[in-house]
Amino acid sequence: MLTLQNTRWFLLSVFVLAACSLGRPDETAPPTSTVFRLAQASLAAAPTRGFQAAPSRIPEPTPTLADADCIPGGEAPTAAHVIEAEVNYARRTVDVQHVIRMVNRTSDAFEQILLNIEPNRLPAAFTLVAASANQPLEMVEVIGRRMTLNLVEPLLPGCDIEIALSYSLTLPQISSGISGLIGYFGYSNRQLNLGHWLATPAVYRDGGWVTHDVTVIGEQLVSDIADWDVTLTVSDPPDNLVMAGPGTVTQEEDGRWRVLLEASRDFVVSFSPFFRRTATFTEQGVEVEIFTFDNAVVNTPAGPVDGAQQALEAAIQSLTMYADLYGEMSRNRFVIVQGDFPDGMEFTQMVFVSDQWFRTNPGTAESYLTIITVHEAAHQWWYARVGNDQALTPWLDEALATYSEYVFYEEFHPDLKEWWWNYRVASFVPPSYIGKRVDSTVYEFATVREYINAVYLRGALMLHECREALGTDAFFDWLRRYSEVGANRIVDADQFWMLLTDEQMELIRPIRQAFFNPLGG
Ligand SMILES: [Zn+2]
CATH class of the missing domain: 1.10.390.10 (Neutral Protease Domain 2)
Known part of the structure; x- marks a missing residue:
């Protein structure tokens, strides 16, 4: 269990919590998001919310290495995440306890570290509760999607730092129109999607942190691969709640899952009590799973067609061919989820294909259902890899x-x-x-x-x-x-x-x- 009283951790308590006036999202300007500033208050300050969600797999902090022990370079992922997430399905909120172990694999000393906080691109979606590290922090500031941690001592090449964050998320209802495009982070009346919901280190390149401004067009995240160990607990889950997710998923008990995912740029899951799962294997042994709703079965002039089977077959064919053309997929699962938002969205090992393409499916390959399914499958090479x-x-x-x-x-x-x-x-x-x-x-x-x-x-x-x-x-x-x-x-x-x-x-x-x-x- 993580104990914040551990004196090796340097805790910052919430010092200023100023919410800007928040406009509605529109076509051109993303909303101003909430600003948080945390200044060092006390090394043993009590957090405003406990980190004691038990049983925790969050590691004890690792002492920082003496500078002489830091070894620059290396090929392993720069970051490893250990996350305990408590999901309240009815309220559409998530409490996250998050430890990031990060190694400076560059040749520059870091005086600050930047994390991307995607949920804070939206109004009132993200609340920072506490931030700490195993070395002193001068200031933690969250403005829009950027969280900046100013270090008292620079993090030298090859050295690592462990950052512990506690934050709460309030998911937005997926809306129609252009703001619905980011429905991979949001809920509908039958689905709760957690995509780009976690703090992730920004990429450091050419002497600076790569962190781009938000726009409603396209994607703006640039992410290195990282390792993920995520435990999700759904308090008071609805009957038959199903979680679709990447990696190696273990359901430990009703409403509690642990997911291990290596070398991934992101971590996504989707919940629904209405999911129907259909699965099969490619010739190379990749298990392809699709999670759909009842309306994936449509009536066509040729009779009823199950869009789940159609998308599954297209995914298997395309993944097999792409592996031949572009190199092995190096993953043993691929997951497709019918998403209650427009178009599709790629994540590592899991993609969304819009409900719209299932509903309007003519039942043949002359369809956006097939086009978008194979498009998202290709992103396993052109994005995930x-x-x-x-x-x-x-x-x-x-x-x-x-x-x-x-x-x-x-x-x-x-x-x-x-x-x-x-x-x-x-x-x-x-x-x-x-x-x-x-x-x-x-x-x-x-x-x-x-x-x-x-x-x-x-x-x-x-x-x-x-x-x-x-x-x-x-x-x-x-x-x-x-x-x-x-x-x-x-x-x-x-x-x-x-x-x-x-x-x-x-x-x-x-x-x-x-x-x-x-x-x-
Ligand atoms: Zn695409």
Whole structure:
């Protein structure tokens, strides 16, 4: 059990808790979120809320190493998380006790550490109760999604720190419209989704912490891989409550699960008392599971069709093919969840596919249900495996995931290749299209539609032209090497292009010029 009275821990109590006036989210400006400032008060101050949620697996703090013992470098994940989360399903709240052990794997000394607090992009969703560490902290400040911990002594290269946080989350109801896009953190009348709900260390690159401003378009998180040990306890769970989650899940008792997940950029779960689970295995032994609601079964002119079976089959086919093309998945499970919010959302080993695509499913592969399922499956390589800056170079994962849709149709539904180009791409970006560059940032768009057209769809067109210029074998060899080079890392566009020979670069030069041209022409 974690005892805050332990004198090796340096506790900060809540000093200022100033909530800004909070506007409703709208199309252009994210809401101002709650600001917290914690200044050092007393080394043995009582927390405003106990850390005593028992039985706890949160480790005793590890003494910091003497500087001489710190060994820079290393390939292991930079952070390990141990989390005890108490979920109140009826109230849609979560109390989190969270210990992060973080190693400075850079060659710079850290005077401060930045954590991303995604829930605090929303009004009144996040409350910081306490923050402490196994070395003195000068100040802890949370502004928007950024939590800054100022250290009294710098954290030298190779040294580690353990940070203990206590915070509460109040989930928002998933709304319609653009703010519903982040329904992976929220609840509906039949589902509670915890995606991007935990504090995560920001990535440190080129002498600074990478932490981007919030916008409602696209994603802005950049995350390194980390190890996760998460125990979730649902107090007073509704009957038949099911948890969908990644990693190795052990249900210890009714309403209590422990999940171990290694080398993952995120940690997501979804709860519902209404989930129906369907599962099968790929040839490589990956268990593919889908959690759907009753309305996944739709009536079509050809009779009733179960969208769960349709999405499951598409996932199995696509995962098997992507493993052949891009390298083994290196995970033994893949989970799909019918999400009560628009479109889809990728996480490591688990993805959401919108309820909308199940409801409107015509019962064939000519459907967004199939398109989005195989798109999210592709993100297991282009996001979960190979990381990129999702705010500044979103095309690196989105264009590859979208082009992977085409590769799926080419392989399993060759009669639908032209349909895919017309339905998915040309109807939004016809040859006469003029718009932003493929390599635009998420901040350059006024609407989600413009963003998808420029980055996803024209990105797929660009990759297809590259394939035609290089030849299919060389093209997929390139993507496979990119997947190998970028595995468990965060890469940038240069690292993608650099894998081509000078001769190949020359072949695709006009294509890059055309698609990276500001007029899009
Ligand atoms: Zn995507």
